[in-house]
Amino acid sequence: MNFQPLTPELLVAFEAIVGPSHLLTAQRAEVAATADAYADYGRDHTEDLHFAPDVVLRPANVEEISQIVRLCHQHRIPVTPRGAGTGLSGGALPVHHGVVLSTERFNKIIEIDERNLQATVEPGVINQVFQEAVQAKGLFYPPDPASKGSCFLGGNLSQSSGGPKAVKYGVTKDYVLNLQVVLPTGDIIWTGANVLKNATGYNLTQLMVGSEGTLGIITRIVFRLIPHPKQDIVLLVPFRDQTQAAAAVSEIFRAGIVPSGMEFMEREAIEWSAHYLSIPLNLPPDITAHLLIELDGNELEQLYKDAELVYGVLEKYDIGEILLADTATQKDELWKIRRNVGNAVRYNSVYKEEDTVVPRAELPTLLKGVKEIGRRYGFTSVCYGHAGDGNLHVNIIRGNLDDTMWHDELPKAIREIFQLCVKLGGTISGEHGIGLVQKPYIGIALGEVQLNLMRGIKTVFDPHGIMNPGKIF
Amino acid sequence: MNFQPLTPELLVAFEAIVGPSHLLTAQRAEVAATADAYADYGRDHTEDLHFAPDVVLRPANVEEISQIVRLCHQHRIPVTPRGAGTGLSGGALPVHHGVVLSTERFNKIIEIDERNLQATVEPGVINQVFQEAVQAKGLFYPPDPASKGSCFLGGNLSQSSGGPKAVKYGVTKDYVLNLQVVLPTGDIIWTGANVLKNATGYNLTQLMVGSEGTLGIITRIVFRLIPHPKQDIVLLVPFRDQTQAAAAVSEIFRAGIVPSGMEFMEREAIEWSAHYLSIPLNLPPDITAHLLIELDGNELEQLYKDAELVYGVLEKYDIGEILLADTATQKDELWKIRRNVGNAVRYNSVYKEEDTVVPRAELPTLLKGVKEIGRRYGFTSVCYGHAGDGNLHVNIIRGNLDDTMWHDELPKAIREIFQLCVKLGGTISGEHGIGLVQKPYIGIALGEVQLNLMRGIKTVFDPHGIMNPGKIF
Structure with a gap:
């Protein structure tokens, strides 16, 4: 990539397009004592990574974006589009600096x-x-x-x-x-x-x-x-054996039930999240995982019937007492715990989140494999995710791992995890994308022929390679 | 496109790949008195079009296909992949001759x-x-x-x-x-x-x-x-006013019902098909269109409840008596009539089928527009299709139209129909593809910028342009 530096002339041109209050630079941020807010445009929710943009632009409409991009195309300036910055693969990080183009004003x-x-x-x-x-x-x-x-x-x-x-x-x-x-x-x-x-x-x-x-x-x-479906109920099912929890997922579908939610949480995931949210929780000591199952539809009566079918499937597993939540408060609390696992992990430690995905029935094998790899390399992981889709988020906790382990050894372990996914018919990202941090691993999932097709498509759209450079491949 | 002629050497190479019984040429077909069967590889279900392949190959596995295609790539030979030949846009027609590659042996x-x-x-x-x-x-x-x-x-x-x-x-x-x-x-x-x-x-x-x-x-x-859903029921609803039938479609969805089928048939469509199938039919003379509505789910009781909601919506429309089909025989007969409209039209006359699609609620406007354009240009159309998707098949009947009308005037009318689709937020094909026969109209739906992206993608995949040439753009 042969990018050019941002010139003062270009800054003037950008300012003429978006107006002075929507062009931010490090210098201006220093003067206005908003350096922290400015620095945020160089981060997302991925680990502790930061790359400084040369300039942040906040256009108001499509014409402004078109004008900005046309200038960047002509002058070979990298453009990193940015939403809310909640991404987990570093997709919004301006790794080649240049323009960060924020879509925050496109909020209608x-x-x-x-x-x-x-x-x-x-x-x-x-x-x-x-x-x-x-x-x-x-x-x-x-x-x-x-x-x-x-x-x-x-x-x-x-x-x-x-x-x-x-x-x-x-x-x-x-x-x-x-x-x-x-x-x-x-x-x-x-x-x-x-x-x-x-x-x-x-x-x-x-x-x-x-x-x-x-x-x-x-x-x-x-x-x-x-x-919108009119009714839903939620079941929280505690398992004594993680692998059984993962195995039950596939069987519920085979019983003809399509739940509207089917989430897996390791013991640590639910504990960390409840603690983070200050929700009291008394898990029996032998419980190692939970399934959170949501059923929805238009008739509550039907949902209770479906729940009976689910209970029938679960009977033969070694489970604790099922919690059935059918009030708004109960349901909200359960979902809140599930939704905050990521935040709780982030609050506890720097971590790497791997977004593994396999065919649904292979989940127990994947989970076992991840734990085994962790034991071998000496890292702790908190696993949770969308079990109904075979999509397991593996959060590798930095904790006390030293730099050598974190930067040099761990990538080998991650490589093994991804190789296992692909071997099981899966791939290396289900919903977080490749972005920056999974880029070194894409060759595990895709061969050179596929990657060359993707590179070719990229060139058709973006002959100068200015748009979010340094991502995917 | 700079295609090369098929040489005797290439024929020998192809024969070595697929074996003698799976390489067909016009000459061999003549000798074997299977000329008709051979000619079929140059047709599909699109109007009365025919293009002769130079050779038909019927490979048995992916390696054979790979070897054939590699040779064609090297020698700039057009390859037209072919399934069952039921397409309605001429996608399987070998317009540049060369190889027709049949997938008929990939039947496992x-x-x-x-x-x-x-x-x-x-x-x-x-x-x-x-x-x-x-x-x-x-x-x-x-x-x-x-x-x-x-x-x-x-x-x-x-x-x-x-x-x-x-x-x-x-x-x-x-x-x-x-x-x-x-x-x-x-x-x-x-x-x-x-x-x-x-x-x-x-x-x-x-x-x-x-x-x-x-x-x-x-x-x-x-x-x-x-x-698989365990139950379904079918309603056949006769309307006195076609536009009302189209309008009812959108309202049923707004009542919160998502039918598993929502088909529109003009009077002529249902009459031609019933006649073609020798099914006796006594339509009251004032009925101009029907909706065929299927509801599915796991509990029959729930379907009758949903049907009640549909009846509620339909009350205010000027309809005849609704037929509720809940036995297998009744349901099969209704679907058989719907499925055979295309065959019935084909049996009656050469025709052009336009696969118009618009946002669901715009269907009445589209239908009115098609009829108005027909009146202006002097053609008859039989309209039917997937009203729930806003996908209306407009079958323009050749009947007694002369060559000038069919070849020179009709394209102008079709252009007007497609322009109306795009104006209504729709496009020129919902499910039949562009293939050969809609190619002249693609510029109505897509501008040069989009088309150039597509051409660029095509070149990335197919640098010599050998794969199904002459289609889409």
Whole structure:
């Protein structure tokens, strides 16, 4: 990559586009004593990494983005698009410096179209804000990553985020109909049409989703929505044997039940999270894992019937007492514990989060393998995740590990974990993306032929390689 | 495109790869008095079009395909991949002659994995054969185009076929997890992993789906499956006003019902099909259209409740008597009529089928527009399709139209229809693809910037442009 430095002339040009209050530099931040806020644009939720942008721009509309990107294209300036910065693979880090382009001002829900069950939104809308806005109209936008209270929909698209509902309702990609995108050349396009079915040329929409900001900047999104289910109940099932918990997952599906949530939590995950949230918890000492199972539908009576079926499957496993939550308070508390595992781990220690994914029934083998690798290399991991999707988050705790172990030895262990995933028919990221930190491992999942196709596509979209450089491959 | 002629040396090489009984030429067919069968490889279900292949090859496995394609890549020979030839946009027609590569021997269901609710199949498996095999295990593969009794799964993937179930369950693309593909260079790759969520690089799987055989040849497919719903009922609702039928569709969804089928049929569609099938039908003279509504789930009682809600919505429309079908015989007969509309039209006359698609609520406007354009240009159309998806098949009947009208005037009318679709937020193909016959119209849906991205992607995959040339753009 042959990037050019940012010149004073370019800064003047950028300022003319976005206005002085939406162009930030380190210097200005120092003067205004907002250095911390400025530094935040060089971080996300990935470990303790930081890369300083040369300039942060906060454009207000698609035309401003187009003008900025066109200048960067002409002058070979790296552009790192940024949502809320909640990513876990370093996708929003400006590793080649240059421009950080924040979508924070793209925060409008343009339309919720109740006739067509569609919504048009800007990428800087917070996931939960959108969910609540459509729910107020009886509609449902299911993808809900753990960070839903702060993450942006644009970021969700860039990784095709999942979340607990994915097991029944699919991930972000399954709700995207059409995208307005500023290409790395500055051109503005729509990728498709506002329809549920589209057989008109290559699927540019799905190519953009999950491309981690390397092919362009999403400036408007058309989602499909579904009617909101009217009822749900939650079961918390304690297991004495982790591997049994993972095995039960597959069997529940085979009983014909499709839960709307099917989450796995190791003992440590639930303990750390409850402690972090100051929720009192008295786990019997022999419990090593939990499954959190959500059932939803329109009739409560039906959900109790489904729960009976689940109980039937679980009978033969060595479990503790099942907690059935059917009040809003109980359900919220359980989900709050689940959602805060990541925060609790982050609060306790620097950590690396691996986003492993395998076919659902291979989960017990994966879990066993991760623990065995941990024993061999001498690290502790807290494992939890979307068991219904075979998606296990392996949080490797830094704790007292020294620099040699953390920087030199651990990558070998991670490599072994990923090799195991691929061997089991899985891959190295289910919903967090490759970004920066998984880049060294992508060759485990994809061969040179596939990677060359991806590099070729990248060049078609971004001939000068300015858009989120240093990511994926 | 700078294609080279097929040399006798290449024929010898091909014969060495597939064996003499799986290499067909016009000459050999003449000798063997199988000229008709040979000619069929130059046709599909699109109008009355025919293009003669230079040679038809029927390889047995992925290695044979790889060797054939590698030779064609080296020698600049066009390759047209072919499934069952049921396509409606001319996608399987060898317009540049060369090799027709038939996948008919790729007809094995490799595995139905009940632990993971996945199946691995070859592309030459017939859709219905696959559906029935998984249903025998209580599982469900929903995409079911009207031609399901003969079409191949590989062809379904190439257009991302839909069918009546798409309204609730999505289209082909929503069930594809991973693909083995022979690239136009002869390289063999897998596009992804056998997992429900994948954030590992660009989505090559979804790029292949719907690419109409222009980016490679699919040789193996991993599908996800879901538990099969245990019950369904079908309602046939006669309307006195077509526009009201189209309007009712959107309102049923707003009532919170997601039917598993929501089909629209003009009076002529149902009459022609019943006549074609020799099913007696006594439509009252004032009925102009029908909605065929299927509801599915696990409890029959719940379906009757849902039906009550549908009746409630329909009350205010000017409808005839609703037929509720809940026996297998009744339901089969209604679906048989719906599925055979296309065959009935084909039996009556040469026709052009336009695969229009708009946001669901815009269907009445589209239907009115199509009829108005027909009146202006002087053609008859039979309209039917997947109203729940906003996907209306407009069958323009040749009847007594003369050559000038058919070849010179009609394209102008079609252009107007497509322009209306795009104006309404829709596009020019929902599930049939662009292929050959919609190619002149693609500029209505996509601008030069999008088309250049697609052409660029094509070149990355297929630098010599040998794979299904002359299609899409």
